[in-house]
Amino acid sequence: MPYPRSERKLGAGSEVRLIPVRLEKEIAPGDSIAGQLLAHFRQWRVRLQVGDILVIKHKIVSKAEGRIVDLNTIEPSAESLAWAERYKLDARVIELALRESRAVIRRKNGVLITETQHGFLCANSGIDVSNVDGGSHAVLLPEDPDRSAAKVRRELKKAIGLDIPVIITDSFGRPWREGLTDFAIGIAGMKPLQDDRGRRDPHRYKLKASVEAIADELASAAGLVCGKLNRTPACIVCGYRYQRGAGSVRDLLRPPATDLFR
Amino acid sequence: MPYPRSERKLGAGSEVRLIPVRLEKEIAPGDSIAGQLLAHFRQWRVRLQVGDILVIKHKIVSKAEGRIVDLNTIEPSAESLAWAERYKLDARVIELALRESRAVIRRKNGVLITETQHGFLCANSGIDVSNVDGGSHAVLLPEDPDRSAAKVRRELKKAIGLDIPVIITDSFGRPWREGLTDFAIGIAGMKPLQDDRGRRDPHRYKLKASVEAIADELASAAGLVCGKLNRTPACIVCGYRYQRGAGSVRDLLRPPATDLFR
Numbered sequence: 001m002p003y004p005r006s007e008r009k010l011g012a013g014s015e016v017r018l019i020p021v022r023l024e025k026e027i028a029p030g031d032s033i034a035g036q037l038l039a040h041f042r043q044w045r046v047r048l049q050v051g052d053i054l055v056i057k058h059k060i061v062s063k064a065e066g067r068i069v070d071l072n073t074i075e076p077s078a079e080s081l082a083w084a085e086r087y088k089l090d091a092r093v094i095e096l097a098l099r100e101s102r103a104v105i106r107r108k109n110g111v112l113i114t115e116t117q118h119g120f121l122c123a124n125s126g127i128d129v130s131n132v133d134g135g136s137h138a139v140l141l142p143e144d145p146d147r148s149a150a151k152v153r154r155e156l157k158k159a160i161g162l163d164i165p166v167i168i169t170d171s172f173g174r175p176w177r178e179g180l181t182d183f184a185i186g187i188a189g190m191k192p193l194q195d196d197r198g199r200r201d202p203h204r205y206k207l208k209a210s211v212e213a214i215a216d217e218l219a220s221a222a223g224l225v226c227g228k229l230n231r232t233p234a235c236i237v238c239g240y241r242y243q244r245g246a247g248s249v250r251d252l253l254r255p256p257a258t259d260l261f262r
Numbered sequence: 263m264p265y266p267r268s269e270r271k272l273g274a275g276s277e278v279r280l281i282p283v284r285l286e287k288e289i290a291p292g293d294s295i296a297g298q299l300l301a302h303f304r305q306w307r308v309r310l311q312v313g314d315i316l317v318i319k320h321k322i323v324s325k326a327e328g329r330i331v332d333l334n335t336i337e338p339s340a341e342s343l344a345w346a347e348r349y350k351l352d353a354r355v356i357e358l359a360l361r362e363s364r365a366v367i368r369r370k371n372g373v374l375i376t377e378t379q380h381g382f383l384c385a386n387s388g389i390d391v392s393n394v395d396g397g398s399h400a401v402l403l404p405e406d407p408d409r410s411a412a413k414v415r416r417e418l419k420k421a422i423g424l425d426i427p428v429i430i431t432d433s434f435g436r437p438w439r440e441g442l443t444d445f446a447i448g449i450a451g452m453k454p455l456q457d458d459r460g461r462r463d464p465h466r467y468k469l470k471a472s473v474e475a476i477a478d479e480l481a482s483a484a485g486l487v488c489g490k491l492n493r494t495p496a497c498i499v500c501g502y503r504y505q506r507g508a509g510s511v512r513d514l515l516r517p518p519a520t521d522l523f524r
């Protein structure tokens with residue numbers, strides 16, 4: 001059952017489609033993410049096309065890379081224990097979050113915002129807790145999500161001959177908005193930012209502050225079809241005209257000097 | 263030319279489609295946004311369907327509501343002048359941004375982050391500058407974007423008999439990420455947050471921190487097809503299973519007590 005492709009333009013440029021990719025099989029350490037996706041594509045007769053973008057939730061990437069920690073092996077410090085006790089949290093998760101961080105940004109109302117080794121600012125260093133194999137395990141972020149994205153891109157290219165950009169995502173909170181949305185944490189094969197500064201709007205007004213975080217918008221869009229409650233860890237974005245080129249998630253990280261939060 | 267509708271499910275739930283809506287005509291004070299959209303739909307033989315969501319960039323809404331200020335009518339204070347001078351900004355815009363704010367949150371490196379009357383935290387109180395009618399004008403945010411969204415929804419319902427949720431958006435920066443993404447600033451006819459707390463993932467692990475800011479994800483997704491450089495101020499989102507019900511953008515605003523930024 002191939003995905004139907006509509007090439008219809010409607011005056012405004014064509015539509016963008018978000019096609020969920022469901023993986024039945026549980027991902028295990030050592031698995032190839034590209035291999036699992038390709039198996040799915042074969043099974044469903046999905047043919048990736050030039051212009052498609054693949055967005056993948058990090059959790060399966062972390063699992064494939066063995067970034068799983070048995071929480072029973074973690075001995076929390078007295079500090080982690082005290083703080084966890086106070087807010088009824090798992091001290092082992094707090095301990096692990098601190099170990100995975102390079103700085104504590106905020107610690108307030110039981111929320112621990114850290115800067116991860118990668119430079120992401122998020123709750124608990126992005127650690128998820130999951131019942132992998134029945135026991136309580138923590139799933140850490142990939143060590144180098146740009147590298148993880150590049151690996152999937154490379155393996156897909158080798159298998160099907162197409163250069164498909166890959167974005168790896170995680171759900172983060174936002175300091176002043178309720179709820180989580182998905183953000184890009186790793187990128188390969190496309191520019192994460194689109195810089196329209198100096199271009200003119202339909203009134204010939206020169207745009208000033210128009211750098212658009214395309215990779216984060218793609219991550220959020222994919223978040224609409226990728227779920228935590230179903231086995232849909234990836235999606236294909238069709239019809240979005242991205243800018244090719246070397247890109248890194250680092251392009252999206254505000255340097256501390258201009259970061260208005262710190 | 264009706265939009266083709268594919269109802270194909272692929273194991274994971276169906277795909278989501280983002281269909282750009284291009285409006286050729288410039289929106290003027292007093293225009294009905296719903297009326298303009300309906301004219302476009304008639305022209306292109308677009309038939310909205312049950313389940314569709316309409317996402318609209320605020321700028322046309324602001325214009326329709328007459329939220330336009332001729333910058334020549336603004337006399338900046340000495341403080342606004344000094345600050346604008348220092349960072350080579352337009353003092354009138356700074357002045358207007360301060361007038362539209364209820365608090366200054368940050369003022370750093372030439373960036374002015376305010377809390378707007380609505381409670382949004384954004385640069386320059388969300389003011390855009392545009393060459394409306396050849397002169398320099400500022401476009402303010404709608405006075406009550408929830409009400410603006412409700413009006414479009416009501417008028418659409420009256421005209422076509424369908425209850426289509428409406429989201430109004432603006433592009434905001436994020437404190438620790440580069441680039442802008444679109445956020446919901448007004449909502450009618452759907453819940454902006456999806457609360458999965460207490461539900462279980464495929465491993466039977468009970469989800470803890472899983473409140474998803476659907477309206478912001480929809481806004482970001484729409485941002486991929488709505489442009490500043492083309493006349494595409496709206497988009498139809500098809501295939502996303504939203505939760506009906508009364509919703510307000512206020513649901514997305516973190517109360518100052520739990521806001522980690524302030």
